Amino acid sequence: MISDKLYQYIALPLIFRIFKDKEEEAHRFFMSLGVAYEQVPLLRSGLKYLCRYDHPLLAQKIAGLYFPNPIGLGGGFDKCCEMYNLKYECGFGFGEFGSVTALPHPGNPGRRLMRLPKDKSIIVYLGLNNHGREATFHDFMKQKRSRSVPIPGGINIAKTNTEQSLKEGIADYVLTINAFESEVDYITINLSCPNATGGLQFCETPENAKMLFDAFRNDCRHNKPYFLKLDPDMPYKNVRTLIDVVTGYEFIKGYIISNLTRNRDELKTSGYVLAQMPNGGIGGPAVAKKSNAMVAFVRDNAPRETVIIGLGGVSSAEHVIEKMEAGANLVQMVTGLIFYSPTRLKRINRDLVKYLKKKGLKDIKQLTRYV
Numbered sequence: 001m002i003s004d005k006l007y008q009y010i011a012l013p014l015i016f017r018i019f020k021d022k023e024e025e026a027h028r029f030f031m032s033l034g035v036a037y038e039q040v041p042l043l044r045s046g047l048k049y050l051c052r053y054d055h056p057l058l059a060q061k062i063a064g065l066y067f068p069n070p071i072g073l074g075g076g077f078d079k080c081c082e083m084y085n086l087k088y089e090c091g092f093g094f095g096e097f098g099s100v101t102a103l104p105h106p107g108n109p110g111r112r113l114m115r116l117p118k119d120k121s122i123i124v125y126l127g128l129n130n131h132g133r134e135a136t137f138h139d140f141m142k143q144k145r146s147r148s149v150p151i152p153g154g155i156n157i158a159k160t161n162t163e164q165s166l167k168e169g170i171a172d173y174v175l176t177i178n179a180f181e182s183e184v185d186y187i188t189i190n191l192s193c194p195n196a197t198g199g200l201q202f203c204e205t206p207e208n209a210k211m212l213f214d215a216f217r218n219d220c221r222h223n224k225p226y227f228l229k230l231d232p233d234m235p236y237k238n239v240r241t242l243i244d245v246v247t248g249y250e251f252i253k254g255y256i257i258s259n260l261t262r263n264r265d266e267l268k269t270s271g272y273v274l275a276q277m278p279n280g281g282i283g284g285p286a287v288a289k290k291s292n293a294m295v296a297f298v299r300d301n302a303p304r305e306t307v308i309i310g311l312g313g314v315s316s317a318e319h320v321i322e323k324m325e326a327g328a329n330l331v332q333m334v335t336g337l338i339f340y341s342p343t344r345l346k347r348i349n350r351d352l353v354k355y356l357k358k359k360g361l362k363d364i365k366q367l368t369r370y371v
Helices: 002-018 023-039 041-051 132-146 166-180 206-219 236-246 285-301 317-326 344-359
Strands: 060-062 065-067 071-073 094-100 113-116 121-124 153-157 186-190 226-229 252-257 281-283 307-311 330-333
Touching: 002 023, 023 041, 023 113, 041 344, 071 344, 094 132, 094 186, 121 285, 132 166, 153 166, 166 186, 166 206, 206 236, 236 285, 252 285, 281 285, 285 307, 285 317, 307 317, 317 330, 317 344
Parallel strands: 071 094, 071 330, 094 153, 153 186, 186 226, 226 252, 252 307, 307 330
Antiparallel strands: 060 065, 113 121, 121 281
């Protein structure tokens, strides 16, 4: 598409030059644009024309929700729910905001984002910065009441980035779930933030996981589908154990695979550049190989009805197909929005329809590998 190429080869290099080494400022700029577009119906219509493509072959019903296409907006892009409705005009089939924590938190100090153009990836060390459940709920409800959009909308929930005991961390999750559960379509439980204090503790032992899930069962309504967001660096024996634990909790419908990786071994970016930001997880194509391998592992070991959402390195129809053939039902995109235009979604969905027709498949569901 012409608009996609104009953005990638002209607008994007200019934006990167203007916001050189100021990735958070660039993100704020684009979020401000999104907020402005949301206020003007004519701008929303133009964005929808450029970015959205719907086709019956792409639609499917999963976990009781209708997804018009398989590409969702992953957590971490719209952290404080500023563009809840606009994801529809951007072309997504579903999407989530967050991570949201019970209490507001400024995140980690220092530089917290770095683009890696050679890898089309990013280093993220934000540390779960967000406005907290109360302020975010207010902003969310304001947008939800303003208009409705015909795609599922979820929330990504983490525990506040502070030192907490296991019981305090569990209570932190429960507070945020109970604030939002009746209003969102699904809930993502972020168990795998590599940049937060205690962000991985509930996957360390089956006992910790059971304590958390028991609290969800006993103290939350759990009347919406829950998905667990996993760490791509998690040992497979721990993944296998977690799968066994999850089978006892019917409201946990599946997994988002995966979060950021801490592994930098396969990056093309020089060590000198990487040393400027030694902390943080990597998102984008740099995590795709690990993500896809874990998708396949979970598909091979989880019950057939398990829903898998693949995340990491999605920017083309080929990437979507690769994840679905590994076992994913849906995919999410985050980093792809940084290196490519939102009009890329229209191109991806069109290419998916062409592929399905070429292969003689009756719908997108037939791409998902089952054991």
